[in-house]
Amino acid sequence: MGRDFNMVFAGFGGQGVLFAGKVVVESALFEDRELSWMPSYGPEMRGGTANCSVCISDEPIGSPLVLEPNVLFAMNQPSYDKFIGSVVPGAVVLADSVLCPNVKDVEGVSTFTAPFSQLAEENGLKGLANVVMVGKLWKETHFCEEETLFKAIEACVPPKKAHLLEPNKKALRLGMSL
Amino acid sequence: MASTGKVVFQRPHALTDAQFSYCPGCTHGIINRLVAEALDKLGIEGKTVGVVPVGCSVLAYNFFNCDCVEAAHGRAPAVATAIKRVNPDNVVFAYQGDGDLASIGMAETVHAATRGEKITVIFVNNAIYGMTGGQMAPTSLPNQVTQTSPYGRDVATAGYPVRVCELLRDLDGVAYAERVTVDCPKNVRAAKKAIEKAFTYQIEGVGYSIVEVVSTCPTNWGMSPQNALKWLGENMLPYYPLGVYKDVRAEGFKDIAEAAAARAKDCPIAMQGRD
Amino acid sequence: MAENKKVLMKGNEALAEAAIRSGCRFFFGYPITPQTELAAYMAKRMPKIGGTYLQAESEVAAINMVYGASAAGARAMTSSSSPGISLKSEGVSYIAGADLPAVIINVMRGGPGLGSIQPSQSDYWQATKALGHGDYQMIVYAPSTVQEMADCMYRAFDVADQYRTPVMILADGMLGQMMEPVILPEPKEVKDAADKPWAATGTGLAREHNIVTSLYLDPAELERYNIARYERYEVIKANEQRFEAYQTEDAEIVLVAFGASSRIARSAVMKARAAGIKAGMIRPITLWPFPVDGLRETLKTAKAYLSVEMNMGQMIEDVRLALRDEAPVEFYGRTGGIIPTPVEVFGKIKEMAAALDGATAKEAE
Structure with a gap:
């Protein structure tokens, strides 16, 4: 992939898709790149689907709303179904095969599926499937340097939840190994 | 003669020498003076900020010698809230009529009261919109004829008058609510005491204080001043009984916080942070 | 710190x-x-x-x-x-x-x-x-x-x-x-x-x-x-007039856009430039006072203007007032909470460029 990313992170509210996007833009911030992060907002946040658009570029970001993603990060079936039609050729698509079982082959698109949520749970990382997927996303796209990614996760885990930092790093490494 | 004369009455310092713009026989003049006398007596004129309303007392900022802010119609409690929050050492009062306080400004009134803002409200209830020429007010009495209730206030369609002190007394933020009138010297003296007490409660941080003054509007009631006072006694006072409606100190509490806690003692979350 | x-x-x-x-x-x-x-x-x-x-x-x-x-x-x-x-x-x-x-x-x-x-x-x-x-x-x-x-x-x-x-x-x-x-x-x-x-x-x-x-x-x-x-x-x-001029030095088509829509307009200008169209943008930072002087400066090269807004056309009136009808002003907008895309805006720029070319060709005849 090139160095310009237009990503969509989507899933159920509570799965941490906004957080996953935040980790990615945080890493771009460390590398002093242009970036934007834009969440969906409003009633759909309340228990429905949540998504965010992430742009990373060397040029100033125009619209932060990603309509033609070259990365789709789908944590459930409705999200995959909603966005798969808009991905551009050459895109990378990640989907959780447990929560998003119906994944199709799209020509010119690299699709990676794994039971991320199940793997997270089996590894004592319940609730961190989002971060496992970020690890996998990094492996497939190298959106930043490896070292930066770990700096980004440190910046994103709030001090109040410092005990979760190690599990988050473990989740990243797990994703990177898949 | 002058050297042996004793001054028994003079304009309070907190009133300017501007001539009142009120109608002859209107009780606003008395009430303006009582407020000014309270500022004099408590020695607080220099740190007082008055908030004046839209209504007949809209020009009261010309009469009070303290700093004054003119509020939009009904918003005096919101304006007074902010002035007090910015400079808590100021003494802040809102001077409002019935349309201003109990109709368009009811939300601001109720919420300033329930927040327990340390402000004093002087509420002049004369059961009519005076400045605009005598329309029905939220406190106009049943069957009272006004320009907009020409056949008398029909409660079946226009609803019932609002009794403000009764409405506010249940709010935990209210430290002191008293209804007074100024229809005779005795009641004027009682009103003066109530206004002083309301300011004192503010100064001592007890909570929100309001004094409702049952008043007349000879011009729009279409009566002589004497007959208006008579009508007040016969009709207003039975509907709006005088008296103290809330006084947390008299109930044995230091302030609204203590009184509110006693009332909420069985509610664990409300008692958090208290013994 | x-x-x-x-x-x-x-x-x-x-x-x-x-x-x-x-x-x-x-x-x-x-x-x-x-x-x-x-x-x-x-x-x-x-x-x-x-x-x-x-x-x-x-x-x-x-x-x-x-x-x-x-x-x-x-x-x-x-x-x-x-x-x-x-x-x-x-x-x-x-x-x-x-x-x-x-x-x-x-x-x-x-x-x-x-x-x-x-x-x-x-x-x-x-x-x-x-x-x-x-x-x-x-x-x-x-x-x-x-x-x-x-x-x-x-x-x-x-x-x-x-x-x-x-x-x-x-x-x-x-x-x-x-x-x-x-x-x-x-x-x-x-x-x-x-x-x-x-x-x-x-x-x-x-x-x-x-x-x-x-x-x-x-x-x-x-x-x-x-x-x-x-x-x-x-x-x-x-x-207090504040504005940003983006690629306006030689611009023949000048977009006027503020806030969110200016981000989309900027992307559209980039696309236009890549396609050889001399487009630029004036971005008012103060809407009142409206940057009349900055906008009029572009009249030196501009042949047409395009007001890009996320509404049914509001700022365009100020654009017209500022330009005093010395150049045509067109409008592209989306409303209701829809954010226009750079592609849409670029499409409008192309249309305008084609019309200008047509007019030039006619003059040459």
């Missing part, structure tokens, strides 16, 4: 933090999407720094609290989104009429009525022409990035104090919700009312009483005050 460090912030939060850093300690608000993060940020921060966050009973009460706090000499502000701003219009008119400084933030959403909660620019007219009754204007900033939101906010109180006028920051749901890197400005000292001799802080029995009012029953007196205010507006027009 590494103050010059870039941090990631939502636009709403950057506005709040920049307001605090510009010395604001009084915030009066009421919840509404999509500006709520701003109020939430204030609720969290103000108590920690000796400031006041007060959740008012309504937007009407909130703006009147701003009026009161400003009358008492404080730097006070409120924020809301479109329907809530309509409710605030009463207080803004009184603030203007009493010559008080204040800052009002509108994080716009689609309208009219309850409309939608998605980003929109359909309050342009309301902000620049008619937020409240009477003869007055207010300075309106239209930032287009999170950084610029912080910068405009940081400047807003200084300008409000200098001219004794309300200042509005007109953002929208996109800018309010999105995160971008921002370098936060240095905290300013919190000023007391000492340099506001008109403020109602108590006479201390040492001066004449101050009266803060917008009421002048004598028409001649009111006219004098209004004329004096409009004289001040002339100074504002001369000193």
Whole structure:
């Protein structure tokens, strides 16, 4: 992939898709790149689907709303179904095969599926499937340097939840190994 | 003669020498003076900020010698809230009529009261919109004829008058609510005491204080001043009984916080942070 | 303190933090999407720094609290989104009429009525022409990035104090919700009312009483005050026009866009340039005063203009007034909470370029 990313992170509210996007833009911030992060907002946040658009570029970001993603990060079936039609050729698509079982082959698109949520749970990382997927996303796209990614996760885990930092790093490494 | 004369009455310092713009026989003049006398007596004129309303007392900022802010119609409690929050050492009062306080400004009134803002409200209830020429007010009495209730206030369609002190007394933020009138010297003296007490409660941080003054509007009631006072006694006072409606100190509490806690003692979350 | 460090912030939060850093300690608000993060940020921060966050009973009460706090000499502000701003219009008119400084933030959403909660620019007219009754204007900033939101906010109180006028920051749901890197400005000292001799802080029995009012029953007196205010507006027009010119040096098609839509317009200009079309953009940063001089500068090369807005066409009237019909002005907009795409806008530019080429060919015949 090139160095310009237009990503969509989507899933159920509570799965941490906004957080996953935040980790990615945080890493771009460390590398002093242009970036934007834009969440969906409003009633759909309340228990429905949540998504965010992430742009990373060397040029100033125009619209932060990603309509033609070259990365789709789908944590459930409705999200995959909603966005798969808009991905551009050459895109990378990640989907959780447990929560998003119906994944199709799209020509010119690299699709990676794994039971991320199940793997997270089996590894004592319940609730961190989002971060496992970020690890996998990094492996497939190298959106930043490896070292930066770990700096980004440190910046994103709030001090109040410092005990979760190690599990988050473990989740990243797990994703990177898949 | 002058050297042996004793001054028994003079304009309070907190009133300017501007001539009142009120109608002859209107009780606003008395009430303006009582407020000014309270500022004099408590020695607080220099740190007082008055908030004046839209209504007949809209020009009261010309009469009070303290700093004054003119509020939009009904918003005096919101304006007074902010002035007090910015400079808590100021003494802040809102001077409002019935349309201003109990109709368009009811939300601001109720919420300033329930927040327990340390402000004093002087509420002049004369059961009519005076400045605009005598329309029905939220406190106009049943069957009272006004320009907009020409056949008398029909409660079946226009609803019932609002009794403000009764409405506010249940709010935990209210430290002191008293209804007074100024229809005779005795009641004027009682009103003066109530206004002083309301300011004192503010100064001592007890909570929100309001004094409702049952008043007349000879011009729009279409009566002589004497007959208006008579009508007040016969009709207003039975509907709006005088008296103290809330006084947390008299109930044995230091302030609204203590009184509110006693009332909420069985509610664990409300008692958090208290013994 | 590494103050010059870039941090990631939502636009709403950057506005709040920049307001605090510009010395604001009084915030009066009421919840509404999509500006709520701003109020939430204030609720969290103000108590920690000796400031006041007060959740008012309504937007009407909130703006009147701003009026009161400003009358008492404080730097006070409120924020809301479109329907809530309509409710605030009463207080803004009184603030203007009493010559008080204040800052009002509108994080716009689609309208009219309850409309939608998605980003929109359909309050342009309301902000620049008619937020409240009477003869007055207010300075309106239209930032287009999170950084610029912080910068405009940081400047807003200084300008409000200098001219004794309300200042509005007109953002929208996109800018309010999105995160971008921002370098936060240095905290300013919190000023007391000492340099506001008109403020109602108590006479201390040492001066004449101050009266803060917008009421002048004598028409001649009111006219004098209004004329004096409009004289001040002339100074504002001369000193406070702000805009960005992007690739306008040789531009034949000049886009005019502000805030969120200017981001899309910029991308469209890039596409146009890549396709060999001489396009550029004027981006008003102040909507009032409108950057008339900066826009007219482009008449040297421009053959046509395109106003790009997230509404049914509002700013275009100011564009036409500024250009005085010396060049044609077209419009491209989406409304209802829809953000136009660069592709759509580029399509319109291509259409205009083709028409211009056609006209040139005809002239040559």
